[in-house]
Amino acid sequence: MINTKIKRLRTVNLNERGQIVIPEDIRKDFGIIGPATLVIIEKDNELVLKKESDVLIAMEGEDKFWKYFSIEAMKRAWSKEDEVWDKIFKQSSK
Numbered sequence: 001m002i003n004t005k006i007k008r009l010r011t012v013n014l015n016e017r018g019q020i021v022i023p024e025d026i027r028k029d030f031g032i033i034g035p036a037t038l039v040i041i042e043k044d045n046e047l048v049l050k051k052e053s054d055v056l057i058a059m060e061g062e063d064k065f066w067k068y069f070s071i072e073a074m075k076r077a078w079s080k081e082d083e084v085w086d087k088i089f090k091q092s093s094k
Helices: 024-029 052-059 071-077 082-092
Strands: 038-043 046-051
Touching: 038 052, 046 052
Parallel strands: none
Antiparallel strands: 038 046
């Protein structure tokens, strides 16, 4: 069965440093310009890539996880190591 929600299917290569390149046409279509901050979210055994601005907007919604944090606290956390996110997630899921 084909997933009708899929609009585009592309492959990318992961280099030895764990970096990927998002194809130019996809960056253009999503308004990702120049150096940008993106957020990777693990959800239902998938990796979801979101623009930082979209995540900040989602924090204003009803989701329990995002309500736990203020937008300003999350902005300060962007530059921290991944361990910070792991700690935050564990605390919020209690």
